[in-house]
Amino acid sequence: MPSTRDIRRRIKSVKNTAQITKAMQMVAASKMRKAQQAATAGRPYASLMNNVLAEVTHHVGDFTHPLTEKREVRKRAVILVSSDKGLCGALNGNLLREAARLPKEGMLFITAGRKASQFVARTRRPLAAEFTYRDAPMFSEARAISKFAREMFVTGEVDQVDILYTNFVSTLSQQPAVVTLLPVGEIKGVSAGVHGESLSDDLLKGPTEFLFEPSAGEVLGGLLPHYLNYQIYQILLEAKASEHSARMVAMKNATDNAKQLIKDLTLEYNKMRQAAITNELLEIASAAMALG
Amino acid sequence: MANQLKLEIVTPEATTFSDSVDMVTLPGVEGEMGVFPNHVPLLTQIAAGEIVARKDGRDLFLAVGEGFVEITGERVAVLTDMAILAENIDEAKAEEARQRAEARLREKLSDDEAALVNASLAQSLAQLKVKRKHRA
Numbered sequence: 001m002p003s004t005r006d007i008r009r010r011i012k013s014v015k016n017t018a019q020i021t022k023a024m025q026m027v028a029a030s031k032m033r034k035a036q037q038a039a040t041a042g043r044p045y046a047s048l049m050n051n052v053l054a055e056v057t058h059h060v061g062d063f064t065h066p067l068t069e070k071r072e073v074r075k076r077a078v079i080l081v082s083s084d085k086g087l088c089g090a091l092n093g094n095l096l097r098e099a100a101r102l103p104k105e106g107m108l109f110i111t112a113g114r115k116a117s118q119f120v121a122r123t124r125r126p127l128a129a130e131f132t133y134r135d136a137p138m139f140s141e142a143r144a145i146s147k148f149a150r151e152m153f154v155t156g157e158v159d160q161v162d163i164l165y166t167n168f169v170s171t172l173s174q175q176p177a178v179v180t181l182l183p184v185g186e187i188k189g190v191s192a193g194v195h196g197e198s199l200s201d202d203l204l205k206g207p208t209e210f211l212f213e214p215s216a217g218e219v220l221g222g223l224l225p226h227y228l229n230y231q232i233y234q235i236l237l238e239a240k241a242s243e244h245s246a247r248m249v250a251m252k253n254a255t256d257n258a259k260q261l262i263k264d265l266t267l268e269y270n271k272m273r274q275a276a277i278t279n280e281l282l283e284i285a286s287a288a289m290a291l292g
Numbered sequence: 293m294a295n296q297l298k299l300e301i302v303t304p305e306a307t308t309f310s311d312s313v314d315m316v317t318l319p320g321v322e323g324e325m326g327v328f329p330n331h332v333p334l335l336t337q338i339a340a341g342e343i344v345a346r347k348d349g350r351d352l353f354l355a356v357g358e359g360f361v362e363i364t365g366e367r368v369a370v371l372t373d374m375a376i377l378a379e380n381i382d383e384a385k386a387e388e389a390r391q392r393a394e395a396r397l398r399e400k401l402s403d404d405e406a407a408l409v410n411a412s413l414a415q416s417l418a419q420l421k422v423k424r425k426h427r428a
Binding site for chain 2: 041042044045048049051052055056139140143209210211212213214218219222223226230233
């Protein structure tokens with residue numbers, strides 16, 4: 001049976017914790033708003049680019065580009081996008097569970113975010129490169145990742161590049177998602193995966209032939225790398241929006257739990273205090289009676 | 293057939309322009325290019341410069357960065373790094389950006405960085421050009 005003093009101490013410590021989680025919740029909430037805005041603002045661009053590319057690759061005929069080349073898949077690379085910090089609920093757990101499910105053979109990892117690097121190191125999987133990205137992801141950070149992945153693909157070091165990240169659905173829901181980045185080719189909604197809408201059929205039935213100016217090679221040569229850069233950038237934005245949302249919710253839950261705990265403990269404390277007073281009164285009364 | 297074009301100009305930050313227009317002039321990499329409705333399907337690159345959208349006899353001017361344009365019979369989709377309506381251009385800011393970019397170019401830069409700085413220089417030049425041309 002804990003004494004009243006123990007309970008008082010406990011209440012104080014829970015209160016401190018609640019204060020911290022509350023502060024983290026507030027910080028996450030403000031960052032979340034910004035990150036969500038950035039992620040949703042980028043979607044029209046990403047989706048228009050997907051449509052354009054899907055339409056074009058559909059109509060381009062027998063043109064090939066090093067980045068669209070399909071080979072037998074012997075080695076794969078996976079870009080793992082996680083957060084840097086924990087305390088964001090099941091976010092990284094869910095993501096890394098997906099990562100752990102991937103076959104170990106012929107698999108290389110490229111990581112973005114500290115939790116992903118730690119996972120790869122802990123499970124002793126081969127690491128090809130480690131990238132970082134900031135709270136407000138920069139386009140240049142995405143470009144660095146994209147460039148590395150492109151080089152690995154073009155030199156034949158790997159035959160396929162996937163990216164595993166947390167897709168932002170809503171404040172309450174974030175889902176791990178895998179998207180194949182390279183070879184670019186099956187754009188049938190690959191990337192619509194970024195926001196979950198699929199390409200309509202009539203889009204692909206559209207015009208039968210496209211002209212290119214200056215030439216197909218030049219236009220696609222410019223468009224494909226840009227497409228990849230942007231795709232990765234959008235994914236970083238989604239991952240950040242997911243992270244802050246998840247942290248906000250986790251911290252809100254923690255604060256609520258702490259408040260509940262304080263309530264329960266206070267009740268307990270008051271009960272004990274009352275019992276002690278009653279006891280004391282009883283003692284005094286019975287002593288008085290015995291004397292009288 | 294439609295005799296209007298749906299012009300969409302989209303940047304990573306926002307959809308800057310989305311409306312039906314009668315005609316569009318684009319700053320193609322191989323020279324200026326006018327697009328009317330029922331144009332043959334075309335995919336092309338644009339350089340930093342000026343887009344002119346004509347609607348009901350009035351012209352709208354936008355400064356854009358480099359990017360890609362997809363043209364189908366009834367739609368013109370512009371994907372670019374920057375797009376800003378002429379009346380929203382802040383000349384002082386654009387001038388400042390231009391000077392910053394030029395100063396950066398004098399430093400020693402890697403190829404990637406140089407390409408970036410060149411792109412932002414082209415963007416601010418495009419803004420200045422559009423703004424100065426249309427000053428009332």
